[in-house]
Every structure is written in C-alpha cells, then in structure tokens.
Amino acid sequence: MCPSKVAQGDERGWIVPIGGAENKDGDPRILARFVALAGGPRAEILVIPTASQLRDAGSRYGQLFGELGAQRVEVVDFQTRHDGHDPERLARIERASAIFFTGGNQLRLSSVLGGTPAAQLIRARNAAGITVGGSSAGAAILSEHMIAYGGEGACPRADSVHLAPGLGLTNRFLIDQHFRQRDRLGRLLAALAYNPFAVGIGLDEDTAAFIGPDNTLEVEGSGSVTVVDAGALGFSSMADAGGRDPVCMLGLTLHVLIAGATFDLATRTASPGALLADRT
Amino acid sequence: MCPSKVAQGDERGWIVPIGGAENKDGDPRILARFVALAGGPRAEILVIPTASQLRDAGSRYGQLFGELGAQRVEVVDFQTRHDGHDPERLARIERASAIFFTGGNQLRLSSVLGGTPAAQLIRARNAAGITVGGSSAGAAILSEHMIAYGGEGACPRADSVHLAPGLGLTNRFLIDQHFRQRDRLGRLLAALAYNPFAVGIGLDEDTAAFIGPDNTLEVEGSGSVTVVDAGALGFSSMADAGGRDPVCMLGLTLHVLIAGATFDLATRTASPGALLADRT
Numbered sequence: 001m002c003p004s005k006v007a008q009g010d011e012r013g014w015i016v017p018i019g020g021a022e023n024k025d026g027d028p029r030i031l032a033r034f035v036a037l038a039g040g041p042r043a044e045i046l047v048i049p050t051a052s053q054l055r056d057a058g059s060r061y062g063q064l065f066g067e068l069g070a071q072r073v074e075v076v077d078f079q080t081r082h083d084g085h086d087p088e089r090l091a092r093i094e095r096a097s098a099i100f101f102t103g104g105n106q107l108r109l110s111s112v113l114g115g116t117p118a119a120q121l122i123r124a125r126n127a128a129g130i131t132v133g134g135s136s137a138g139a140a141i142l143s144e145h146m147i148a149y150g151g152e153g154a155c156p157r158a159d160s161v162h163l164a165p166g167l168g169l170t171n172r173f174l175i176d177q178h179f180r181q182r183d184r185l186g187r188l189l190a191a192l193a194y195n196p197f198a199v200g201i202g203l204d205e206d207t208a209a210f211i212g213p214d215n216t217l218e219v220e221g222s223g224s225v226t227v228v229d230a231g232a233l234g235f236s237s238m239a240d241a242g243g244r245d246p247v248c249m250l251g252l253t254l255h256v257l258i259a260g261a262t263f264d265l266a267t268r269t270a271s272p273g274a275l276l277a278d279r280t
Numbered sequence: 281m282c283p284s285k286v287a288q289g290d291e292r293g294w295i296v297p298i299g300g301a302e303n304k305d306g307d308p309r310i311l312a313r314f315v316a317l318a319g320g321p322r323a324e325i326l327v328i329p330t331a332s333q334l335r336d337a338g339s340r341y342g343q344l345f346g347e348l349g350a351q352r353v354e355v356v357d358f359q360t361r362h363d364g365h366d367p368e369r370l371a372r373i374e375r376a377s378a379i380f381f382t383g384g385n386q387l388r389l390s391s392v393l394g395g396t397p398a399a400q401l402i403r404a405r406n407a408a409g410i411t412v413g414g415s416s417a418g419a420a421i422l423s424e425h426m427i428a429y430g431g432e433g434a435c436p437r438a439d440s441v442h443l444a445p446g447l448g449l450t451n452r453f454l455i456d457q458h459f460r461q462r463d464r465l466g467r468l469l470a471a472l473a474y475n476p477f478a479v480g481i482g483l484d485e486d487t488a489a490f491i492g493p494d495n496t497l498e499v500e501g502s503g504s505v506t507v508v509d510a511g512a513l514g515f516s517s518m519a520d521a522g523g524r525d526p527v528c529m530l531g532l533t534l535h536v537l538i539a540g541a542t543f544d545l546a547t548r549t550a551s552p553g554a555l556l557a558d559r560t
Binding site: 002003080081082105107108110111112114115119144145146148159162163164165166171191193194195196197198230231233234235236238239 | 282283360361362385387388390391392394395399424425428439442443444445446451471473474475476477478510511513514515516518519
C-alpha cells in the first residue's frame with residue numbers, strides 16, 4: 001500500500017529500519033534512540049514478533065525497551081490473518097506511541113498482515129506522527145517495495161532478487177539489511193535496475209537509518225549504511241538480461257554513511273552531518 | 281511510484297489495461313472505446329512503443345487510432361533513460377489527451393522510464409484527467425506492483441512470480457495479461473499471497489478493463505477478466521513455502537467478468553452491469 005496521507009498540520013512519524021543483530025547489551029544506542037523517539041519515559045511501545053518463529057523474540061525486546069526507560073511495552077503477535085481484524089489488537093495499535101517489528105521472515109509479516117485493518121492502521125498512525133521501526137525482516141517490511149529474498153554477491157543478476165509489496169510506510173526507499181554481512185549489494189542493485197525510481201539503502205548489522213518526517217535519514221550504530229541513488233542511471237541492461245545473467249548499470253551514485261552522516265531524499269544529497277559538527 | 285495526487289476538483293483519468301492481441305481489424309471495439317475516451321474527434325494520442333523491439337509497433341497503433349477517428353496520433357519512443365529527460369518528449373506528453381503503451385517487455389518500460397521526469401509527468405497527467413492505457417506489457421506497467429515475469433500453471437508456487445515496481449498509476453490492482461492463453465492464474469495468486477492487499481485482475485487476450493476515475497472497472501472485448509480478491513484471505517502458506525513448493529491459500533473471492541460486467545474496488549463488489557441492463 002502507499003503511505004497514508006499526512007493530515008494538514010501533522011507530520012509523519014519517524015521510520016526506523018535496522019540492519020539486524022543490533023547491540024542489545026553493551027551499547028544499545030540504536031534501541032535507546034528508538035525509545036527516545038517513542039517518548040522516552042512516556043513511551044508506550046508495541047512490539048510485533050510476527051516475523052519470527054522464536055517464542056521469545058517479542059519478550060526479549062519487551063524487556064530491553066523497559067530497561068531503556070519506556071513506560072510501557074506490550075508484545076502483540078499476529079499469528080493469523082484473522083488477528084489483523086481483532087478489535088483488541090487494533091486498540092493496542094491505536095494507543096501505542098511507537099511500533100517495533102522483530103526480525104524473522106518478512107514474507108510472514110506481509111502475508112499475514114497485508115490488506116488487514118491492522119496494516120492500514122499502522123500506516124495511518126505513522127502518518128499521524130508515531131514512530132515505526134523494525135530490525136532485519138522488520139526493517140524490510142517498512143517500505144512499499146520489499147525485498148522478499150534473493151541471492152548473495154556484489155553483482156546484480158537478472159534473477160537475484162524477489163520483490164513483494166511491503167507495509168508501505170515509505171515508497172521512496174528500497175531497504176535491504178544484513179547488508180555487508182550477507183553480501184547483498186548485487187540484489188539491491190538488481191531491484192533498482194527493475195525500476196530506478198527509488199533510492200536503495202543497504203543496512204549493515206547493528207546499524208540503523210533514522211528516517212525523519214522530512215525524509216532525511218541519519219545513520220546510527222557501529223556499521224555503515226550504503227545509499228544507492230539510481231536517479232542519474234544512464235543505462236541498464238536489465239530488460240535484456242535473463243536468469244543468472246549479470247546486469248550492466250551505468251551512472252549509479254553511491255554513498256557510504258556511518259553514524260552521524262545524513263542523506264536528504266528531497267535533494268538527494270549526502271552530508272557528513274554530525275561527523276563534521278564533531279570536528280569543529 | 282505511488283499515484284500522483286488528484287487535485288481538488290479534478291478527477292483522475294481512466295486507466296485501460298488490455299490483455300494483449302486485441303482485435304485490430306474486424307471489430308476493434310477496445311481500441312475504438314479508447315479513442316472515444318481520449319476525446320474522439322479531438323483525441324491527441326501519444327503512442328509509446330518502448331516495450332517493443334519491433335520497428336513498426338508504434339506506427340501500427342498510430343495508423344489504427346487515426347482510422348478510428350483520433351485527430352492526431354504521435355509515436356514517441358524512449359530508447360534510453362536520457363530520452364526521459366528530453367524537453368521535446370515531455371512537451372508531447374504534456375499536450376496529449378491520452379497515452380498508449382504498446383506490448384513487448386514491461387521491464388524495458390520500467391528500466392528505461394522509471395524515475396525519469398517522463399514517468400512522473402505521465403502519472404501527473406493521469407491524475408489531472410487524461411486516459412492512459414496499454415496492451416500486454418503496456419498493461420502490466422500501469423500498476424504500482426508490476427508482474428515482471430513468471431511461470432505458467434494454475435497453482436501458485438513460491439517462486440512463480442517476479443514483481444518489480446511499475447509506473448504506479450494505481451496501487452490497488454495487480455494486473456496480469458495473456459491470462460487464459462498463457463495459463464497465468466498461479467503466478468497472479470502467488471503475487472497476491474506475498475501481500476493480499478491488492479486486487480488481482482487477469483486479462484485475457486482481446487479483453488480490456490476500463491478502470492474509471494471512481495475505481496470501478498468495466499470489461500470490454502471478446503474474452504474475460506478474472507478478478508481475484510484476496511481481501512478475505514484467511515490463510516496462506518507463502519511464508520513457509522520455498523522454491524517450487526505449491527502455496528496454500530484459503531478464502532479467495534473470484535469473479536469472472538465478461539464484456540459489460542463491472543467490479544467496484546471501493547465496495548469490492550462485482551456486478552453484471554450492462555449484461556443485466558441488456559436483458560430488461
């Protein structure tokens with residue numbers, strides 16, 4: 001689905017994809033910043049563990065967010081599509097100040113939640129200002145065009161990526177995660193070759209993109225975020241490629257951002273951001 | 281990209297996907313209705329043959345639309361991504377009363393036009409009221425989530441469909457074409473299993489869906505349009521399926537429409553439409 005319309009006078013909430021395996025014990029700066037955006041001591045965070053099949057996926061985050069100062073944390077699973085219509089669960093989405101999706105399988109999220117009132121309400125609440133984030137599969141689901149699965153390797157190949165419709169909080173970014181750790185540049189490029197309208201962001205583990213209401217993202221965490229802007233792409237051979245054929249792509253713009261650096265979607269410019277400020 | 285915003289007081293233009301191989305000589309009722317929507321004797325139709333690699337793909341339609349009474353028909357090819365920035369081509373999009381995409385390879389359309397000013401302008405012009413249609417690949421490109429390619433067969437399988445971002449005139453329909461002739465029910469179902477938010481429409485050859493500004497579609501032509509509504513889907517096994525595994529889907533609603541019958545997206549109801557009116 002496309003992002004919900006932001007009402008006049010409102011600001012869309014933050015969108016926070018995390019590349020997976022974020023630091024949870026020693027230096028949980030990504031999750032701490034998420035709690036701060038959710039309202040800090042007034043935060044009421046809803047954790048959705050649907051992507052995972054591990055029984056404690058949700059409760060682990062519940063405990064962490066509590067330790068990081070959130071006022072209340074609820075874990076609400078959606079095991080069936082029927083759950084996406086459940087008034088009690090919808091009421092919990094309605095009163096949350098932030099929503100967090102755990103990792104697992106993003107196709108579980110899209111196939112269980114897609115088209116349900118719960119998915120519609122999450123989009124509407126984000127448009128009305130609340131923060132929505134997730135890690136790994138929970139990051140992938142956030143955008144309109146979701147990387148469902150794909151191959152490894154740096155080279156884009158015709159069949160190296162499978163896209164599916166995601167939750168659609170943003171239609172402007174294509175999000176990939178475990179990016180360096182699983183060697184996923186090729187599949188992100190293949191997705192951009194299909195249709196170069198979007199900006200690809202590849203999130204390393206323990207690294208997040210905090211995407212603000214103004215569509216400027218700032219990096220947090222210990223790794224990097226690879227931003228691939230295909231806006232100036234002059235040529236790709238995607239239409240003529242098939243199977244495992246490598247795809248030619250000319251004129252991509254690439255930025256490698258670390259914590260503090262920013263990318264502004266409106267102007268498509270990257271900036272050292274806090275990195276430069278730190279130096280002065 | 282998401283559909284452009286329709287300005288207050290405006291109505292979005294018609295969206296006209298055709299299943300391919302439409303009748304061009306004996307009874308070209310689909311193309312005649314397209315010309316009528318384009319303004320009939322005042323129609324200025326822009327034909328975009330980019331999907332095709334056949335030299336005469338555009339001129340064939342140019343001649344047909346002329347014979348069917350259009351005032352002016354121009355064929356404008358976009359061979360490179362640079363062409364999508366060309367002021368002369370943009371001016372032609374600006375003055376057209378309708379735009380028509382020929383068949384060929386939909387990935388050529390998305391990979392050449394995606395993210396260019398031409399794609400943005402076509403969305404904006406459709407939002408401002410002009411009709412946009414296409415046949416075969418030119419039908420596939422019209423929606424936000426485009427079936428790029430896939431396998432044959434009636435059973436949905438985990439890997440039976442590849443989606444890519446399309447032109448994005450509508451985000452509510454998933455469009456497939458050559459539907460009965462190439463046995464594509466399975467791949468349309470697989471796409472809906474990924475995320476059941478959309479309504480699938482499978483267009484037979486010589487058959488079109490005329491999607492009005494109110495998102496009610498009416499069928500025209502000699503075959504049928506298969507509408508698959510996954511809104512009430514109770515369960516799918518997509519998240520657990522892999523490779524060639526068949527996918528279980530419970531609770532789909534199916535309508536088979538022929539010329540005159542309608543489907544209203546807002547209420548998700550099918551109606552015999554003109555078929556019933558003919559009888560009285």
